[in-house]
Amino acid sequence: MPPALLISGGHIIDPGQGIDKVADLLITKGKITWIGNKGTAPSQPDLTIIDASSFIVCPGFIDLHCHLREPGFEDKETIATGTKAAATGGFTTVCCMPNTNPPLDNQTHIDYVKQVAETQGTVQVLPIGCITKGRQGKELTEMGELARAGVIGFSDDGDPVTSPRIMSLAMDYSQALGLPIIEHCEDTELSDGGCMNDGWVSARLGLKGTPKAAEDIIVARDIALAHLTRAKLHVAHVSTEGSVELIRRAKEKGIAVTAEVTPHHLTLTEERVMGSQLEKNDHLTYDTKAKVNPPLRTKEDINALIQGLKDGTIDAIATDHAPHTTVDKMCEFGLAAFGISGLETAFACLMSLVHSNQLDLKTLISKLTSEPAGIIGTRYGELGTLKTGCRADVTLFDPNKEWTVDSRDFASKGKNTPFDGYRFKGRVITTIVAGKVAYGDKLS
Amino acid sequence: MKTIEPSSGVVSPEAIPPPSTDMWQRRHILDLDDFTRDEIELVFETADAMTEVLTREVKKVPTLRGKTVVTLFYEPSTRTRASFELAAKNLSADTVSLDASKSSVTKGESLIDSLRTIQALGADIIVMRHSQSGAPYLAIQHVNCSMINAGDGWHAHPSQALLDLYTIRHHLGQLANLKVAIIGDIMHSRVARSNLWGMTTMGARVVLCAPSTLLPRGLNNFLASCHLSNVSIENKIESALENADVVMPLRLQLERQQSGLLPSLREYIQLYQLTTERLSLAKQNVLVMHPGPVNEGIEISPEVAHGTQSVIEKQVANGVAIRMALLYLIAGGKNK
Numbered sequence: 001m002p003p004a005l006l007i008s009g010g011h012i013i014d015p016g017q018g019i020d021k022v023a024d025l026l027i028t029k030g031k032i033t034w035i036g037n038k039g040t041a042p043s044q045p046d047l048t049i050i051d052a053s054s055f056i057v058c059p060g061f062i063d064l065h066c067h068l069r070e071p072g073f074e075d076k077e078t079i080a081t082g083t084k085a086a087a088t089g090g091f092t093t094v095c096c097m098p099n100t101n102p103p104l105d106n107q108t109h110i111d112y113v114k115q116v117a118e119t120q121g122t123v124q125v126l127p128i129g130c131i132t133k134g135r136q137g138k139e140l141t142e143m144g145e146l147a148r149a150g151v152i153g154f155s156d157d158g159d160p161v162t163s164p165r166i167m168s169l170a171m172d173y174s175q176a177l178g179l180p181i182i183e184h185c186e187d188t189e190l191s192d193g194g195c196m197n198d199g200w201v202s203a204r205l206g207l208k209g210t211p212k213a214a215e216d217i218i219v220a221r222d223i224a225l226a227h228l229t230r231a232k233l234h235v236a237h238v239s240t241e242g243s244v245e246l247i248r249r250a251k252e253k254g255i256a257v258t259a260e261v262t263p264h265h266l267t268l269t270e271e272r273v274m275g276s277q278l279e280k281n282d283h284l285t286y287d288t289k290a291k292v293n294p295p296l297r298t299k300e301d302i303n304a305l306i307q308g309l310k311d312g313t314i315d316a317i318a319t320d321h322a323p324h325t326t327v328d329k330m331c332e333f334g335l336a337a338f339g340i341s342g343l344e345t346a347f348a349c350l351m352s353l354v355h356s357n358q359l360d361l362k363t364l365i366s367k368l369t370s371e372p373a374g375i376i377g378t379r380y381g382e383l384g385t386l387k388t389g390c391r392a393d394v395t396l397f398d399p400n401k402e403w404t405v406d407s408r409d410f411a412s413k414g415k416n417t418p419f420d421g422y423r424f425k426g427r428v429i430t431t432i433v434a435g436k437v438a439y440g441d442k443l444s
Numbered sequence: 445m446k447t448i449e450p451s452s453g454v455v456s457p458e459a460i461p462p463p464s465t466d467m468w469q470r471r472h473i474l475d476l477d478d479f480t481r482d483e484i485e486l487v488f489e490t491a492d493a494m495t496e497v498l499t500r501e502v503k504k505v506p507t508l509r510g511k512t513v514v515t516l517f518y519e520p521s522t523r524t525r526a527s528f529e530l531a532a533k534n535l536s537a538d539t540v541s542l543d544a545s546k547s548s549v550t551k552g553e554s555l556i557d558s559l560r561t562i563q564a565l566g567a568d569i570i571v572m573r574h575s576q577s578g579a580p581y582l583a584i585q586h587v588n589c590s591m592i593n594a595g596d597g598w599h600a601h602p603s604q605a606l607l608d609l610y611t612i613r614h615h616l617g618q619l620a621n622l623k624v625a626i627i628g629d630i631m632h633s634r635v636a637r638s639n640l641w642g643m644t645t646m647g648a649r650v651v652l653c654a655p656s657t658l659l660p661r662g663l664n665n666f667l668a669s670c671h672l673s674n675v676s677i678e679n680k681i682e683s684a685l686e687n688a689d690v691v692m693p694l695r696l697q698l699e700r701q702q703s704g705l706l707p708s709l710r711e712y713i714q715l716y717q718l719t720t721e722r723l724s725l726a727k728q729n730v731l732v733m734h735p736g737p738v739n740e741g742i743e744i745s746p747e748v749a750h751g752t753q754s755v756i757e758k759q760v761a762n763g764v765a766i767r768m769a770l771l772y773l774i775a776g777g778k779n780k
Binding site: 201202 | 556584
């Protein structure tokens with residue numbers, strides 16, 4: 001049993017409960033047991049006190065969308081390294097996507113992930129199961145059994161379910177189970193091998209572009225199917241203005257749709273593919289670290305995504321942490337793997353939106369805690385809250401601490417970040433998972 | 445047809461009288477996007493001297509003796525490859541020709557490993573053709589030898605653009621204020637992209653003409669973002685040709701029709717083939733150019749391809765001089 005912890009004098013923000021005040025927070029036996037005025041906590045034997053007086057204390061972050069790569073791609077990431085990266089980034093719960101090898105399309109594979117996470121994981125891992133067997137888009141998985149095994153939703157992420165018929169069946173089936181279908185919205189016939197946004201940069205670089213419409217079309221299709229089936233639809237990694245508008249209208253009509261956006265889609269544009277502004281190159285670069293699917297879009301899309309977060313159209317911020325090896329990325333742009341290793345930069349990157357007054361801190365925290373918790377539901381207990389009696393998942397951060405990203409310091413095996421060398425303001429100081437310190441910032 | 449006069453003085457058989465290359469700082473030639481007008485002029489002046497060498501009975505100078513030039517081609521090519529190799533041989537360089545489609549690449553060796561191996565073998569200059577846009581930009585991050593981009597994906601083909609510019613300058617004197625119509629598959633054309641930069645830098649006006657399915661969707665924004673205000677886009681070939689000084693139809697890959705970008709070759713021919721009749725819309729002394737290989741009867745009629753206004757073969761001949769100039773400049777401009 002972890003020792004009792006008193007987080008003292010921090011500014012507690014818990015959007016789920018509407019708490020926004022300086023207070024002490026007591027953790028005993030892995031649970032939050034008391035919140036109250038500084039210095040008034042009930043006395044405890046063997047109490048460890050964390051001085052949080054210059055920090056913000058909030059529920060541990062929840063990542064609805066990450067790739068832990070195990071089983072099958074352990075050279076990219078393992079559950080051990082991925083969850084360590086999660087803790088470093090302030091995440092206490094991560095939902096892992098099933099596009100492993102073999103894919104998580106049956107109970108045995110889900111059990112394997114849960115068991116490895118239990119023994120080797122630093123944070124809580126909630127698996128997502130495949131929609132179709134082998135992610136082939138042909139036959140539904142045994143979704144009932146997967147649900148019993150503990151998946152929090154279904155996704156063939158990495159690929160969409162191309163057949164609208166199969167998708168409607170998946171939704172019908174999952175509706176009865178009460179679990180969301182999490183869709184990677186991409187019309188692959190339209191994107192047709194595109195490797196970045198279809199726009200001026202792709203025209204200039206001579207790269208094949210993926211038009212925004214490739215996303216919008218599947219978002220529209222799936223909203224129509226969610227309307228038809230009354231299933232829960234969760235749109236993964238929204239990247240376009242058009243998707244935001246479609247989701248907004250669907251929500252207005254009462255369709256059960258939720259959505260997430262990634263930190264990189266909120267902060268980077270297609271121009272990043274030509275190289276970082278930090279690098280004073282005389283010539284162009286084709287930066288594979290900025291190659292991600294869906295691709296980095298435009299300033300207009302970023303504005304729409306931020307507006308979507310503010311008005312509730314977009315419920316959650318998820319990393320889509322997609323670690324890759326150096327070999328996967330150190331090659332020709334068109335041949336490089338898609339994805340960004342995002343767990344360890346997500347929060348600091350998002351704080352840049354707060355510091356530039358594009359997003360307020362409370363909204364940001366709710367998109368990382370109470371709102372994704374609402375999408376997961378309560379089968380794993382109440383998540384994303386500092387309510388007394390709940391599992392003590394707590395993140396402490398310093399909103400003003402400046403630091404420079406160096407991927408060599410990542411806990412993740414994936415060093416594939418477009419933010420290398422970026423100077424950020426805002427850093428996770430301590431991550432507490434079930435009452436235990438899972439991460440403590442070595443810089444502080 | 446005689447070549448132009450050498451730009452300066454008497455040429456000794458041992459050495460070329462180089463134009464002053466003090467301003468030349470480049471170790472690589474990747475695209476023309478960052479070339480200044482002065483640099484392009486320097487390439488021209490150097491190519492003039494090379495053109496003179498090519499008129500000699502013994503077309504060989506010792507300038508690059510002891511240097512090794514490797515041509516590394518990941519895509520099939522006839523003229524570009526032969527042109528670079530002849531250029532290197534004319535300058536007395538040792539040349540090694542690697543056909544990457546038949547080498548260890550097919551055994552899974554990465555581009556970077558292949559390049560490092562070639563460097564370790566002693567290459568001074570690598571001339572690379574690659575199907576992936578941006579490949580030479582990756583290459584220069586990992587090897588120290590000089591790199592000449594002989595075509596990367598849809599992105600750039602700077603030596604072709606330079607020889608196009610050089611050919612125009614030779615026939616029309618200069619490039620400023622000329623109207624150049626580039627017609628055809630702009631989307632997939634590295635020649636068009638490099639020519640955009642080169643032509644506009646030299647003051648020409650460029651009209652890009654194609655059916656919309658063969659134009660990149662972001663083209664207008666690309667032109668605006670890069671301040672290429674001297675470039676316009678046309679769907680109708682007649683408008684593009686009107687009063688043109690230069691017209692350059694691009695090769696139409698037959699698979700473009702198969703992938704649905706065109707309804708039929710028949711319609712493409714009807715709407716976009718450069719015919720004698722259409723050519724009459726251009727200026728009387730219009731130059732007809734083509735980066736090759738030509739699909740006669742598709743993008744250009746045989747009469748026009750071989751007609752009096754055609755300088756297509758001249759482009760090929762100038763290609764050797766331009767590539768000699770590039771190798772010469774890259775190697776340091778003088779014997780060391």
